[in-house]
Amino acid sequence: MPSPAFHSLDAVAAHLPFHLSDIEAANATFVRWWQERTPAHRRTVDIWTYCFVRRYFLVKFVKEPPPNPSDLDELVERTFQKIERNRETIRQPERYASWVSVICKNTYLNYVRRRHRLYSLDEDEAPEPAADPPPPLPYDAGVLMSTVLAAIERLPNFLREVAYLRFVKACSYQEIEAHIDKPLPILRSYVNKAARQLRQDPHLLALLEEPLPDPEKQG
């Protein structure tokens, strides 16, 4: 049961027929709307997008409270409108969730940079440009974990564990050898194969793509 102060986002999310973190379901719904253009699918896409965007910024604001918490509403609205304006330009409708998450990430990074410059000037009137702040984790945690883990799941069986240990856990070869009973040259060859396949995984690459063709639209 949500606390009374946090019920209204739940009142919107309750209208989703799947979990907000279920990016496969979100992508499938978007593809159906893209193909069929029915109001019912559009509504589900809108609900998912709004809830995703609001949760994304809530998580960032909860983790690192900004000087002005009222920025939250404005950021949510600006991001939602940006997504809505550019929805028709999406190149890969089947990766809608990644596309939305990259727009959220870019909007947040722009906001953090702008805020940093503003407050640097307020606190120190020296005209020196402020150094960039340490980058916050800009991805949506659910999208990032789902995408990386699913990409590893898509590897052939014999590469999965080795890829997880090497790239997600950053284990050394000695540590991997302790988990997997294979000679070192074989493990090296597995890691290379996995690296090559991961670098070609379209879902992973979708998280790196610039979502909006016109930089001005990123506001």
Next chain:
Amino acid sequence: MLLRQQGHRPGSHHMEHIEEKLLLYGQLSQADRREVDDYLAAHPELRPLLEQAQALSALFAACRDLLSETPGDEILAYLLVSRHIQHGRPLPEVLRPFFERIEARLASDPDLQRRYHLLEDRLHRLEAGHDAVAQFERLTGTRLYAPDDEASDGQARYVHEHAPPLAMAAEPPASYHPSAPEAPAEVPAERHRRADWPADRPADRPPAAPARLRLVSRWAVAAVLGLFVAYGLLAVVSRLTQPPLERLAWIDPELLDLEGYDVQFRGETRPGQDPAETAYLNALARLREAQTRTLGLFPRFDENRLQAAEAELRKALAGDAGGFIHSEAQFLLAKVLLAQHRTAEARVLLQQVASSNSRHADEAAAILNALRQHAET
């Protein structure tokens, strides 16, 4: 891929070594990083590859932070917000083990609990008084709740129905193909009307229309359900009231509807047609008329037409000893006799069919078996 596009030999051991290191660029020792940098400095055309690999490396590093044994604030905040919405809806399979691990850790780690509560306080301060329903409706120009709902604002509406709507209460399908929720309720014309909303969306419906439509829809659904129930009951009655012999005697209509024989059903005869074939086709026509149903229920036989079919089948049997028509006519005649409750005569024919290599041999054996059981009871 880029390496191959750039014309580098994929099997090269050194290149594989560099490819792997690129994916772990952020975690490399200074010596390893220098090796990669030197290689790329010597191959400036591979700069896009380095950028892509560094971005992927950052993705893996970010994922590593999230999955760390000691949960950081990012994943705690994500868990916190996610815990406050969509109760009862299971997390996607791929995320579940990690959140279960964090939940378990949270339950047993007082330091983590303190951090969690600090984040929770921030969340409440951020969300206090915020009406997400109103914001959603303003942004999309649609109403999440129908205008005639008793509650007038998002928070009050939530108090009234914090449980998910009935349509959403069911678990999502395993196939991950979500069903669409009901069509959106309409916004009064004076509210934000979006130019890009699909054209099939009526613009000027009065506010009460959706409620009336829903009422009519509910009645329509109830009526259809009622019809289904009534039909189901009638089907049960139909089955219970049909004598077992007649059930066994019923002929699959497809058997009576032979391709290429439709001319015969119109009462015409091909020149030079075999008399046995003519009789057989006449029998099929009589049988089609002899067995009838109402709305697929209450099957019954017409005694006169059964007798006419029997006469034609006997002619066919006499005119085609041992051929295909003979075999077919034998089986149909057994069914006709069963329909007339002449079990002993039918059994003789069924035994002949069952012991032959007729396509109906299995069915004939099954009917004989059923007759045996029927006789025992």
